[in-house]
Amino acid sequence: MSTIAVLGAGSWGTTFAQVLADGGHRVVLWARREEVARSVRESHTNPTYLGDRVLPEAITATSDVATALDGAEGVVLALPAQRLRENLSRWTGAGGIVLPQVPVLSLAKGIEHGRGSRMSQVIAEAGHVDPDRIAVLSGPNLSAEIAARQPCASVVAAPTEALAGQVAGWCTAPYFRAYTSTDVVGVEIAGAVKNVIAIAVGGAAGLGHGDNTRASLITRGLAEITRLGAALGGQAGTFAGLAGMGDLVATCASPLSRNHRIGAALGGGMDLSAAEAAVGQTAEGVTTARAVAAIADAHGVDMPITRSVVAVVDGEAGIDEITTALLARSVRPE
Amino acid sequence: MSTIAVLGAGSWGTTFAQVLADGGHRVVLWARREEVARSVRESHTNPTYLGDRVLPEAITATSDVATALDGAEGVVLALPAQRLRENLSRWTGAGGIVLPQVPVLSLAKGIEHGRGSRMSQVIAEAGHVDPDRIAVLSGPNLSAEIAARQPCASVVAAPTEALAGQVAGWCTAPYFRAYTSTDVVGVEIAGAVKNVIAIAVGGAAGLGHGDNTRASLITRGLAEITRLGAALGGQAGTFAGLAGMGDLVATCASPLSRNHRIGAALGGGMDLSAAEAAVGQTAEGVTTARAVAAIADAHGVDMPITRSVVAVVDGEAGIDEITTALLARSVRPE
Numbered sequence: 209m210s211t212i213a214v215l216g217a218g219s220w221g222t223t224f225a226q227v228l229a230d231g232g233h234r235v236v237l238w239a240r241r242e243e244v245a246r247s248v249r250e251s252h253t254n255p256t257y258l259g260d261r262v263l264p265e266a267i268t269a270t271s272d273v274a275t276a277l278d279g280a281e282g283v284v285l286a287l288p289a290q291r292l293r294e295n296l297s298r299w300t301g302a303g304g305i306v307l308p309q310v311p312v313l314s315l316a317k318g319i320e321h322g323r324g325s326r327m328s329q330v331i332a333e334a335g336h337v338d339p340d341r342i343a344v345l346s347g348p349n350l351s352a353e354i355a356a357r358q359p360c361a362s363v364v365a366a367p368t369e370a371l372a373g374q375v376a377g378w379c380t381a382p383y384f385r386a387y388t389s390t391d392v393v394g395v396e397i398a399g400a401v402k403n404v405i406a407i408a409v410g411g412a413a414g415l416g417h418g419d420n421t422r423a424s425l426i427t428r429g430l431a432e433i434t435r436l437g438a439a440l441g442g443q444a445g446t447f448a449g450l451a452g453m454g455d456l457v458a459t460c461a462s463p464l465s466r467n468h469r470i471g472a473a474l475g476g477g478m479d480l481s482a483a484e485a486a487v488g489q490t491a492e493g494v495t496t497a498r499a500v501a502a503i504a505d506a507h508g509v510d511m512p513i514t515r516s517v518v519a520v521v522d523g524e525a526g527i528d529e530i531t532t533a534l535l536a537r538s539v540r541p542e
Numbered sequence: 543m544s545t546i547a548v549l550g551a552g553s554w555g556t557t558f559a560q561v562l563a564d565g566g567h568r569v570v571l572w573a574r575r576e577e578v579a580r581s582v583r584e585s586h587t588n589p590t591y592l593g594d595r596v597l598p599e600a601i602t603a604t605s606d607v608a609t610a611l612d613g614a615e616g617v618v619l620a621l622p623a624q625r626l627r628e629n630l631s632r633w634t635g636a637g638g639i640v641l642p643q644v645p646v647l648s649l650a651k652g653i654e655h656g657r658g659s660r661m662s663q664v665i666a667e668a669g670h671v672d673p674d675r676i677a678v679l680s681g682p683n684l685s686a687e688i689a690a691r692q693p694c695a696s697v698v699a700a701p702t703e704a705l706a707g708q709v710a711g712w713c714t715a716p717y718f719r720a721y722t723s724t725d726v727v728g729v730e731i732a733g734a735v736k737n738v739i740a741i742a743v744g745g746a747a748g749l750g751h752g753d754n755t756r757a758s759l760i761t762r763g764l765a766e767i768t769r770l771g772a773a774l775g776g777q778a779g780t781f782a783g784l785a786g787m788g789d790l791v792a793t794c795a796s797p798l799s800r801n802h803r804i805g806a807a808l809g810g811g812m813d814l815s816a817a818e819a820a821v822g823q824t825a826e827g828v829t830t831a832r833a834v835a836a837i838a839d840a841h842g843v844d845m846p847i848t849r850s851v852v853a854v855v856d857g858e859a860g861i862d863e864i865t866t867a868l869l870a871r872s873v874r875p876e
Contacts, residue, residue, distance in 0.1 A: 348757035359865050360754035363876055387876035420694035423682035423792035427784055434782075448768075448782065449876050450761055457791060458757035531693050542697055542721035542783050 213280035219257040221286030223351040229264035230381035237269040238276035245269040289318025296334035317399040319499035326396040343375040346399035346451040348458035361385045363451040365395040394442025398452040403493030405429035409460040410468035411527040414475020432511040439507040467493035547614035553591040555620030557685040563598035564715035571603040572610035579603040623652025630668035651733035653833035660730040677709040680733035680785040682792035695719045697785040699729040728776025732786040737827030739763035743794040744802035745861040748809020766845040773841040801827035809861045
């Protein structure tokens with residue numbers, strides 16, 4: 209029985225801690241707020257994110273990151289994409305800690321605003337972690353269903369098959385299966401851009417369109433994710449697999465996701481600030497959309513749905529732009 | 543303004559007649575039952591399949607097939623897959639009619655029981671139609687949404703780009719766009735096998751599984767459709783496109799489809815006859831599953847989800863077999 213540190217006690221971090229515990233590990237969860245850590249430690253609940261669900265006894269928690277990392281044989285980073293660098297920089301800055309020389313698994317999905325970095329790049333730079341020790345996980349993983357222990361599969365990618373296999377072994381619970389991959393770039397791009405497509409799908413729902421339109425947006429959305437991923441060195445099979453198509457289909461099926469709700473609010477006629485106020489949260493896909501559009505520009509990749517989402521969130525186009533491109537009138541090969 | 547004959551006045555045939563009419567064509571709809579033909583002709587409604595929706599004036603109807611075909615510049619076949627051969631054979635048999643020498647478009651989705659033929663092959667054989675005149679259509683096309691004129695896209699495949707373009711031109715309405723393809727085999731295989739995967743997805747829903755499991759089944763289902771299609775000469779791009787992934791995602795999103803409902807009833811513990819009785823209809827996917835499994839055997843193609851569906855409908859396995867394969871415990875590359 210080994211000990212894994214999970215840094216980040218939101219819904220996905222806490223749920224993933226449950227997967228690790230159900231797989232036979234001791235888990236130390238780091239929460240930014242001591243009240244969350246205390247609740248997990250003392251009553252085995254995280255009411256802020258997981259309601260009254262009772263967590264396994266093998267999970268403990270702390271709000272001190274050095275304590276969380278002490279003795280850990282693996283580190284899982286479950287922080288929001290746009291706050292990953294600032295957290296790592298604060299922890300590992302002058303007078304701070306050194307992350308243990310163990311495998312690091314990234315759960316964050318997004319592209320960093322400004323720099324356009326993938327999460328594994330942020331971890332390598334701001335966490336001072338050798339890229340050979342960094343793995344990433346992505347797949348059709350709606351956390352509420354995993355928390356309820358419904359069966360699901362995911363993909364762990366790492367620079368070597370050996371590391372991917374080791375980390376996949378951490379998170380093999382009776383209801384959770386991790387396949388391995390060495391396509392780190394592909395898995396990270398797929399996991400980030402799907403949030404952008406989810407905004408488009410939410411927008412179409414806000415306009416009153418149904419399953420045909422949604423399926424068309426998902427299909428054309430995956431095509432543009434695949435084009436971008438290929439330009440950055442990702443493998444086609446990744447995008448056709450669980451981390452690509454699987455995660456995209458699951459995310460776009462859920463009208464409760466933040467990205468879908470922001471899109472639906474935009475589709476209903478709100479501007480971005482009104483939509484974010486209505487949803488009560490910022491959506492990762494909004495920031496990632498702009499970062500992805502910049503990367504696509506730099507690589508000459510055609511991403512019409514992403515571009516439409518950026519135009520809509522920037523107030524430069526109406527949400528109907530997103531579906532219009534699917535229905536241009538001329539007959540041409542698919 | 544040209545005239546198109548649509549043979550088959552079920553929900554999809556009648557809805558497609560509306561698309562043709564909205565695209566500027568005169569349409570003559572053939573219905574097996576004179577009462578259906580009379581309702582379309584006299585009150586512009588088809589209450590059996592489309593409730594109180596009022597059809598365009600440009601659609602008329604008859605229960606006499608020779609009348610429907612008289613003067614038609616195109617023929618659309620919208621008959622159930624397993625009844626296509628018997629209808630064509632009866633019409634074109636001794637003393638019967640000759641189909642006009644015009645393009646024929648197949649809307650039927652399925653693989654023929656026993657012979658294992660694709661629909662275009664059935665049309666060529668039983669309808670005595672030159673394969674060079676036969677086109678097929680498939681895509682994310684839930685008929686209720688198209689009847690409501692929601693935007694959607696589809697694929698028309700034919701042996702030549704010229705024929706595909708001509709037929710795609712028939713069905714270009716303001717809310718309906720047809721892309722062209724020359725991959726007849728791929729479009730037909732995708733359209734048929736998705737009904738099998740929809741049974742599996744319904745089964746998982748019947749077991750209480752959520753969007754993660756559904757997305758995983760859709761992803762692995764498309765992988766096995768793609769393997770079969772490739773073995774039969776279809777093109778990979780077709781399966782990643784609207785006729786492949788698009789149609790699969792749309793079909794599996796709809797809990798109202800017959801295939802999904804049969805699967806859900808099986809997942810709830812019924813055997814096939816009880817499930818069919820509960821749903822009140824037979825499901826195309828059941829017949830097609832057996833035909834597809836036989837073709838996969840003959841070509842040495844691995845189709846675990848299809849095989850599980852056949853085992854379940856034959857009463858040889860429980861529906862949980864379908865998800866078990868997704869979650870085998872060993873860690874391995876995706």
